[in-house]
Amino acid sequence: MDIEKMLQFAERAVDEIVFTNRGRHMDDLEKAVLRGTLRRKTYKEIAKELECSDSHLREVGSELWKIISEELGDKISKSNLRSELEKLQVSICSxxxxxxxxxxxxxxxxxxxxxxxxxxxxxxxxxxxxxxxxxxxxxxxxxxxxxxxxxxxxxxxxxxxxxxxxxxxxxxxxxxxxxxxxxxxxxxxxxxxxxxxxxxxxxxxxxxxxxxxxxxxxxxxxxxxxxxxxxxxxxxxxxxxxxxxxxxxxxxxxxxxxxxxxxxxxxxxxxxxxxxxxxxxxxxxxxxxxxxxxxxxxxxxxxLKGLDPLSTEALLRETELENREQWQMLNLYEGNPFWLKSVVFQIQELEIEPTNISSEHSLLLPENVKDNLQEQFDRLSPQEQQVLHLLAQAEEPVNLGQLLQNQTIEASNSINALHSLCDRSLIERKNKRYSVSPAIKQALHLHDSQKKGY
Incomplete structure (x- = not known):
């Protein structure tokens, strides 16, 4: 097999394995050990070219083979690396x-x-x-x-x-x-x-x-x-x-x-x-x-975030909602197409007037939106539920220091829960501060009331 093609294949595959498992790319020594091994050179020969000790290169190689072995599920060593990579590439190129x-x-x-x-x-x-x-x-x-x-x-x-x-x-x-x-x-x-x-x-x-x-x-x-x-x-x-x-x-x-x-x-x-x-x-x-x-x-x-204002306006125009410029409340749904369409449908079905809904504390929350959000709340861990409630109760966005001042949750658990809630898109992060949207706040309140039997 052409050694140059093998080197290209190996460097790309092994670098991605290292990045996946260690969060970094291969360093120059690891690349040198990989290339030297594929050229069937000994550690001493590689060390001589790099003007470093072969004992250090052995340590580098040992750790590299360990990472590759963990990822591929087979025992990889300096002696079988080339043959294993050749078999892998041959299986691909039938x-x-x-x-x-x-x-x-x-x-x-x-x-x-x-x-x-x-x-x-x-x-x-x-x-x-x-x-x-x-x-x-x-x-x-x-x-x-x-x-x-x-x-x-x-x-x-x-x-x-x-x-x-x-x-x-x-x-x-x-x-x-x-x-x-x-x-x-x-x-x-x-x-x-x-x-x-x-x-x-x-x-x-x-x-x-x-x-x-x-x-x-x-x-x-x-x-x-x-x-x-x-x-x-x-x-x-x-x-x-x-x-x-x-x-x-x-x-x-x-x-x-x-x-x-x-x-x-x-x-x-x-x-x-x-x-x-x-x-x-x-x-x-x-x-x-x-x-x-x-x-x-x-x-x-x-x-993915909500629609921008122009796209939101296009969506609302399509719904043919009357007097939509008076429905300032719709800005609180953060451009979520499903939420907006559900709310507009309810407004039209019940012929609700803008004056009937006066503040973000009385947001419309149709059953399909509420049920959907409650399904997501039910997936949360206990730590996430605590952190989400703390943020929902805050009147202003909260920074990490303020959140960690709460003594009921360990700092590491709070940070992990915060990270998880961000991944779920249930909280917003802006300028290093965290908050909960009005719609999610209201859905959470209704969820808690339902669990208490209110």
Whole structure:
């Protein structure tokens, strides 16, 4: 195997493994040990080139092999590193993949060194679970960012986060409509019923193996592990309602018992070489799917906010709400499309006048909005519930120092709960201060009253 191609493959894969597990990229010594090992050099030979001690390099190498072993689940050492990486790359670049790549070379187009076959003319899309939604309100900036991450920066996994009703599904649908032609396969699945990973994997493989009209007479394709399909073909997979994999009553992102195979799959998506992309959407995301910064090492995170004033006005204009300029209360719903549409529907159904609702303390909160928020409250850990109540009771936004002055919660628990609530989009952070929106305050008050039997 060409050593230069092996070095490119190894440096990219190992650097992402190190970043995922240690929150940093490989340093120069680690890169030197990796390159030297793949060139079958001894520690002494590598140390001589770097003018450092071979004992120190042995320590660096030992730690590097340990990190790789933990991530891949196999015992990796200096002696077997090259053979293990060669086997991995060979498994990706199967014979039919090689033939497709060679045909691209001979046609004069650039060759892709990642080992993934170029886009095929035969597309296998399954969008049967992609919801039919109404009008799309301007999210041009968010769309541009997502397209850049996926098409230009080859992001492998994207977490699209935000409170229920904020427009995650609508944005993802618009994205799919604009970029689906760039992929051999596009599959949209809802995890509303939290299927075991084996069931989801079998579902995907069935889509990939289903005969197309042009090859209906061909023999049935041999089934492969899901990750190998994503390595051989350029695929876009959207998993909606990802929060159903997470355990209620805990801080955001802890897997339910029995759902650890998803963790292993997401890890492979992050660390193994491929040109596919996985988009995860929900109220909360598994912790291992969130990078240490918003966009790094093939992983992107976008926390969706409410519509801007112009888009909010367009939404309200579409509802044909009379005297909408008098409904100042609607500004308190923070551009959440679901909340706004639900409130306007209630106003129109009951013919409510603006003068009947005079302050944020008497916000309209239709049952569907209240029930949806209460479902999210029921997922909170005890620490999160305490912190959310403290912030909801405050008349002004609270900084971290003020929050930590409360003696009923340990400082570390308060910070962890604060972080988790931010991930769930249940609190707002601005200028290092934290607050709760009027709608969530009222829903929380009603939730507490209901639990007390009022």
């Amino acid at each position: 014979s039919d993949c090689v033939q497709q790549i060679d045909s691209v070379i001979y046609s004069g187009e650039p060759r892709d060194n990642s080992g993934v076959s170029p886009k095929s003319n035969c597309q296998r899309h399954d969008l049967s679970q992609m919801p039919e939604l109404g009008a799309f309100y301007d999210r041009a900036s968010e769309l541009d960012t997502l397209k850049t991450w996926i098409l230009q920066e080859q992001c492998r996994i994207i977490a699209l986060m935000g409170i229920s009703g904020i427009g995650k599904t609508q944005l993802a649908r618009q994205l799919v409509e604009q970029i689906q032609s760039e992929f051999e396969s596009v599959i949209w699945r809802s995890l509303e019923h939290a299927p075991p990973f084996a069931q989801l994997e079998a579902d995907f493989i069935q889509v990939f193996c289903s005969p197309q009209p042009e090859d209906a007479s061909a023999e049935k394709k041999k089934e492969l592990p899901l990750i190998q399909y994503l390595q051989k073909h350029r695929c876009l997979i959207i998993l909606d309602d990802i929060h159903n994999l997470c355990c209620p009553g805990e801080l955001a992102g802890k897997y339910k018992p029995g759902y650890e195979p998803y963790k292993s799959f997401f890890r492979k998506i992050r660390t193994l070489p491929h040109q596919s992309c996985l988009i995860l959407m929900g109220w909360e995301h598994p912790r291992d799917c969130l990078p240490l910064k918003k966009h790094s090492s093939g992983v992107g995170t976008m926390q």
